[in-house]
Amino acid sequence: MGILDVKDVGKxxxxxxxxxxxxxxxQENTCHAIIGPxxxxxSTLLNCLVGKLIPDTGSVMFDGQSVLGRSPHEINQMxxxxxxxxxxxxxxxxxxxxxxxxxxxxxDGAFRMHAYESIAAERDLIEMAEAMLDDVNMLDKRNxxxxxxxxGDKRRLEMAMCLVQNPKLLLLDEPTAGMAxxxxxxxxxxxxxxxxxxDITIAIIEHDMHVxxxxxxxxxxxxxxxPLVEDTPENIKGHPKVQEAYLGxxx
Amino acid sequence: MLGLDKKDTTLLLIVAVLTxxxxxxxxxxxxxxxxxxxxxxxxxxxQRFVIFGIFAIGFNILFGLxxxxxxxxxxxxxVGSYAAVWMFKLLSMNVLPAIVLAVIMSGLFAMLIGFIxxxxxxxxxxxxxxxxxxxxxxxxxxxLTPITGGETGLQLALSxxxxxxxxxxxxxxxxxxxxxxxxxxxxxxxxxxxxxxxFNTGYYFCAVxxxxxxxxxxxxxxSPFGMMLRAIKSNQQxxxxxxxxxxxxxxxxxxxxxxxxxxxxxxxxxxxxxxGAERMFWTASGEVVLMTILGGAGTLIGPVLGAGVIxxxxxxxxxINSDILHGWFAFLPDGLEDFVVAIIYPFIGKGWHLTLGxxxxxxxxxxxxxxxxxxxxxxxxxRRGKKNEAPxxxxxxxxx
Numbered sequence: 001m002g003i004l005d006v007k008d009v010g011k012x013x014x015x016x017x018x019x020x021x022x023x024x025x026x027q028e029n030t031c032h033a034i035i036g037p038x039x040x041x042x043s044t045l046l047n048c049l050v051g052k053l054i055p056d057t058g059s060v061m062f063d064g065q066s067v068l069g070r071s072p073h074e075i076n077q078m079x080x081x082x083x084x085x086x087x088x089x090x091x092x093x094x095x096x097x098x099x100x101x102x103x104x105x106x107x108d109g110a111f112r113m114h115a116y117e118s119i120a121a122e123r124d125l126i127e128m129a130e131a132m133l134d135d136v137n138m139l140d141k142r143n144x145x146x147x148x149x150x151x152g153d154k155r156r157l158e159m160a161m162c163l164v165q166n167p168k169l170l171l172l173d174e175p176t177a178g179m180a181x182x183x184x185x186x187x188x189x190x191x192x193x194x195x196x197x198x199d200i201t202i203a204i205i206e207h208d209m210h211v212x213x214x215x216x217x218x219x220x221x222x223x224x225x226x227p228l229v230e231d232t233p234e235n236i237k238g239h240p241k242v243q244e245a246y247l248g249x250x251x
Numbered sequence: 252m253l254g255l256d257k258k259d260t261t262l263l264l265i266v267a268v269l270t271x272x273x274x275x276x277x278x279x280x281x282x283x284x285x286x287x288x289x290x291x292x293x294x295x296x297x298q299r300f301v302i303f304g305i306f307a308i309g310f311n312i313l314f315g316l317x318x319x320x321x322x323x324x325x326x327x328x329x330v331g332s333y334a335a336v337w338m339f340k341l342l343s344m345n346v347l348p349a350i351v352l353a354v355i356m357s358g359l360f361a362m363l364i365g366f367i368x369x370x371x372x373x374x375x376x377x378x379x380x381x382x383x384x385x386x387x388x389x390x391x392x393x394x395l396t397p398i399t400g401g402e403t404g405l406q407l408a409l410s411x412x413x414x415x416x417x418x419x420x421x422x423x424x425x426x427x428x429x430x431x432x433x434x435x436x437x438x439x440x441x442x443x444x445x446x447x448x449x450f451n452t453g454y455y456f457c458a459v460x461x462x463x464x465x466x467x468x469x470x471x472x473x474s475p476f477g478m479m480l481r482a483i484k485s486n487q488q489x490x491x492x493x494x495x496x497x498x499x500x501x502x503x504x505x506x507x508x509x510x511x512x513x514x515x516x517x518x519x520x521x522x523x524x525x526x527g528a529e530r531m532f533w534t535a536s537g538e539v540v541l542m543t544i545l546g547g548a549g550t551l552i553g554p555v556l557g558a559g560v561i562x563x564x565x566x567x568x569x570x571i572n573s574d575i576l577h578g579w580f581a582f583l584p585d586g587l588e589d590f591v592v593a594i595i596y597p598f599i600g601k602g603w604h605l606t607l608g609x610x611x612x613x614x615x616x617x618x619x620x621x622x623x624x625x626x627x628x629x630x631x632x633x634r635r636g637k638k639n640e641a642p643x644x645x646x647x648x649x650x651x
Contacts, residue, residue: 050492071491071496072491072492073490073491073492073493073494073495073496076491076492076493076494077494081492081493082492084492088486088488088489088492089486089489090481090482090485090486090489090490091485091486092481092484092485093478093481093482093485097478097481097482100475100478101478101479101482101490101493101495102493102494104475104478104479104495105493105494105495106494108475109494110494110495110496110499111495111496111499111500112475112476113476113503114474114475114476115470115471115474115476115477115503115507116467116470116471116474117474117475117476118254118470118473118474119473119474119475119478120256122475161493165493165494
């Protein structure tokens with residue numbers, strides 16, 4: 001049993017079978033990658049994990065509890081933080097405010113009527129947010145309007161916003177999609193640093209082989225809505241079935 | 252001070268001084284002079300300034316912070332007015348219980364309407380609130396006549412019970428709203444030379460309540476709750492995936508702004524104890540939207556400014572007629588005088604809406620941040636001008 005267990009999950013959109021018989025288990029403190037060619041069902045699977053979609057069959061258990069039928073904020077409160085394909089941050093707010101919101105969410109839950117309190121009085125949370133910003137080398141940008149930052153900085157900020165909640169599971173949805181090689185390498189370094197520094201479980205959905213082979217401990221290959229193989233990166237590289245379904249097609 | 256930082260304290264103090272000195276500031280022209288018609292320092296208008304200021308401050312908490320544009324906020328103003336007048340009829344002429352009941356009632360209505368309307372966002376939310384407000388207007392205007400007085404509006408009568416007060420005064424008149432004996436309509440007039448300043452109890456009562464409302468609004472803007480509301484406007488998806496539920500936050504903002512509207516409605520009824528359905532009409536809801544956008548949505552002082560500008564125009568610009576215009580341009584040759592008057596005439600008097608519309612267009616196109624942004628730009632240009640001078644003038648002082 002892992003921290004995240006996906007059992008017999010299936011999902012249809014009308015006549016299209018997007019997922020069928022998906023079984024996978026993410027072990028604690030590992031980095032588990034899910035790869036596959038376009039249309040393999042990666043995004044559908046991810047949306048089933050975060051409450052955006054409800055699968056037709058099967059179960060998704062996280063930390064001993066089912067996530068099915070729960071709304072995204074409840075799933076986050078269970079300990080799953082998600083990084084989006086294009087960075088989703090609060091563009092109208094400053095970097096520091098962006099960091100304070102997940103801190104409040106972690107401490108106060110999904111809703112709290114703190115309309116008469118002052119943000120400046122929350123010393124603990126401010127320190128927590130500042131320490132996290134320091135970790136990702138963004139402390140000097142704390143008062144910047146976050147929409148005006150570069151895409152790479154937005155990605156770092158989004159990552160920091162997820163990490164400051166100290167999630168049990170960090171979900172990454174193609175974190176390097178559309179990035180230049182240099183930015184991709186920066187992101188890989190950042191993720192490696194995160195992995196080494198803290199005990200964290202990461203599930204990553206990725207297209208880019210370079211990213212996957214530099215980060216993952218385990219890899220699941222998805223093709224046409226079903227897992228093809230699950231193994232270590234070394235074994236996946238040489239696997240004939242994978243070559244055929246994935247690498248063969250794109251090379 | 253009071254848990255505000257230096258900048259906000261300064262703002263609050265400036266607003267406090269301005270409202271307290273309003274009877275002087277709004278009456279700059281001597282009585283009987285040609286400019287006296289631009290004086291706005293009479294009680295009726297000053298009361299309207301602060302009451303609509305409260306209405307707009309509350310509306311801004313919803314629209315300015317969360318971005319949810321309600322097109323039916325006048326409904327809560329109407330609920331507040333009716334509740335207050337019923338309190339005057341049944342309990343006593345003291346304004347405090349009337350205000351308390353009005354705020355509670357409008358809060359309850361806001362909770363119900365908000366709960367349903369907030370199931371949608373964007374234009375659908377606006378239309379839902381508009382639909383509710385028009386339904387309430389229709390109910391108040393006809394179906395609920397026993398409660399609302401229908402077309403004539405809800406008025407006080409000599410036969411009202413007023414259990415804690417008197418049904419009629421010793422002289423046989425209907426009593427007037429008061430705060431523990433302090434009559435709202437009483438005024439002290441102070442004549443200095445040709446100037447005449449009026450200090451009205453009702454105005455000062457409303458002004459103090461507006462300052463308290465303004466202070467509370469600043470606290471909300473600076474609170475974690477206010478930050479969440481801005482986050483809702485910015486990116487609801489991220490907020491949800493950060494473990495926060497946007498629904499109760501938006502509903503709370505809706506209820507708070509509904510209660511502000513109810514408070515404004517109760518104050519209207521306290522100044523003049525009658526309530527009519529026209530207060531809930533959709534144009535009244537539109538007016539507060541205009542006020543907020545004109546002044547600057549999402550800014551602290553903007554809505555108050557917008558309310559002031561619109562109410563000033565409504566009462567002052569609308570009073571200018573063609574005779575006055577002819578008086579102004581009498582120095583021009585006859586033909587030219589008629590021409591100039593003919594050009595300006597559509598924009599004054601009953602045509603003041605045209606002026607307002609043009610002003611609104613200009614603000615939205617050139618100053619999306621409203622009058623507040625205009626002020627900030629002027630201040631920045633001023634500062635830049637100073638900085639450019641600085642190196643020439645003061646070579647001994649290092650630059651900033």
